[in-house]
Amino acid sequence: MTKKCKSCGSCGMSLEKQEDFALGDTAADYCHYCTDSAGKLFPFEKILKMNIAYYMESQGITETAASKMALEYLRSLPAWRSHA
Ligand SMILES: [Zn+2]
Numbered sequence: 001m002t003k004k005c006k007s008c009g010s011c012g013m014s015l016e017k018q019e020d021f022a023l024g025d026t027a028a029d030y031c032h033y034c035t036d037s038a039g040k041l042f043p044f045e046k047i048l049k050m051n052i053a054y055y056m057e058s059q060g061i062t063e064t065a066a067s068k069m070a071l072e073y074l075r076s077l078p079a080w081r082s083h084a
Pocket residue numbers: 008009010011012013030031032033034
């Protein structure tokens with residue numbers, strides 16, 4: 001059985017529940033972590049910092065290693081593909 005699972009175009013988090021989406025809107029392309037209270041996507045630098053902190057905490061790696069991983073990962077996502 002295949003279930004189409006949408007994921008955040010900015011951080012890659014899977015959007016499963018309504019509250020995972022920006023503003024709780026299931027038509028949104030991003031998750032609530034990546035958007036402000038108006039549903040607007042945060043700047044790349046902020047998303048990057050969030051991801052670095054997440055990698056450091058969840059994988060116990062250094063900030064340098066986490067930065068590299070986060071940068072590579074974010075660049076593969078639709079929101080940042082064209083980001084310099
Ligand atoms: Zn996100």
